[in-house]
Amino acid sequence: MNLTPNQLRAASWGAIALVSWLLLSLLAPVLMPFLLAAVLAYALHPLVERLHAWRCPRWLGAGVAIFMLLLVLAAVVLLIVPVITKQVPLLKEQLPLLLERLNDTLIPLAARFGVDVQVDVGQFRVWLRELVAGHESDLLGGLMSSLRIGGSALAAVFGNLVLTPIVAYYLLLDWSNMVERVKGLIPPRWRAKVQSFLDETDEVLGQYLRGQLLVMAVLAVFYTVGLALVGLKLALPIGVFTGLAVFVPYLGFGLGLVMGLLAAVLQFQALLGVALVGAVYIIGQTIESMYVTPRLLGERIGLHPIAVIFALMAFGQLFGFVGVLIALPASAVLLVAIRRAKASYLASELYLESPGISAQKKDEAA
Template structure:
């Protein structure tokens, strides 16, 4: 069967797309920082454009925006410091006590079901004193030893951390030229539909980012106030960290929940801490799942919860942690492509007969 020119062109584009996907999969360890840099540059680019419209030189605008973004990320990371400095001493004191209580109360209850549990409290106490009572020099020595053992992994991590801001700077600085070069590659007869598609994608991604920021801010306030009303000493850092970390779906919430449970168990040393965390985080999930995310994010990108989970697993498998970050934005682009393809199919003679 002889193929028409349009069919050959379509097959050629499909082949190029498959080759591109194969190259991305093979080079994913190398491409990960560049993909992350592209996502960050896209998110920061509107701020750079605002500054340049106010006659700020582009290089200076890029530098100011990137320094501001780095400071925000460092501030978020430093939220963990007061949590660790407060919890580690309590953890050192409470773990042997909790182990003894488990032997006293939990073991007899489990024995009724044929489960034999007996914790070696002296060994647990010795382990805690050895690893949680270390001073700064001991921790530093352990870190350096681990670095020597996993030198390749450490080198890769440090290299990516250094490379990421450099790539973001150059992408932001050359953004107009990059867009112009990419646009020049689009054939003139395709520029109108491609431009409409990209405009719709840009609008959807902008709505997604704005909606996600509003969800993060609202949850940060909710968790901070809820934990403070429950009497948590670390309500502010845990609440703010949990709210901001929900940008990483499921993983961020899980980490915040773990920190809150640890704080509740260690501070109150009773079931009250666990129940308080369950109530606050349960209400937070209800507010997020039934009000904030559907209103501010879900309705904007048109993804069902099942598709969100699939996208996170698929992109996480392909690109690791970076894949989790870009899963929902790229899925939003897929939604736009699917809508346009579906509308074209419904309007085509193939469907209408």
């Protein structure tokens, strides 16, 4: 069977797409650190270019950019680790006392309704003591078994943590040349349209990154001030961590909420203080979901607030936690494609003229 040139081109592109999909599927675990490094290089490339414009060698500018990123990540870790290391031992000591206070409140309240309810604090003390000091050998054996079973996965995680910044550094050194080489693979007749699409996408993604930084700053200030107003002593580290961790939707809020409630339980030892901290987080999450993210982020990338909420839910449903992470930047890229498809449709004969009218005009012209 002889194929027309158009059919041959379509078959060739279909074969290329199929082979690319198979390669991506087979090499997905290996490609993850490289894809993450490419994302980091894309985000840090403007900083490197600015430093290079100030006569800073490119190798030094790339090193400074990677170092600043690692410094920010280290600062986030240093914010959360001291809070956890200080609060967990206090929790072990004070939790039985808190349960006794709960009994003092719960027993009279339940007695009014003829119900005998109380927490067995003595049994809880025994369980806590056994958990902490009674099964060291069992815990050690379980830990070693887990390390043996998941050793390869653990090694892969730490390997990626080391490999990703190294790959990102080398990508930053040669980013402009690599982009030009990739563009050279695009057929000449498509280069103008592809370049226009890439320029618009780059602008939208830049707006997304700036908007995300603004959202993080606003929420860090909100949580820090809110927790300080309710009297929480650890308001600064917990508030700043929650605001910065909002970059990971829901996970940042969840970790901040757990840390805030834990600190409130140990400091206030009263239901009112814990409730006030919980109220700060509920209000913060509501403001973020309904106003801050849609307004400060959605408007910057041209997405309607409802579209932002839908994108988070849809990508989360399709791709899980990773989908939530990529929802807004992926939506920004899709937005550019949809705008161009809409413009092409509005300029097409399908929209401007019906088939009958078009045929009639051709007959009249003839």
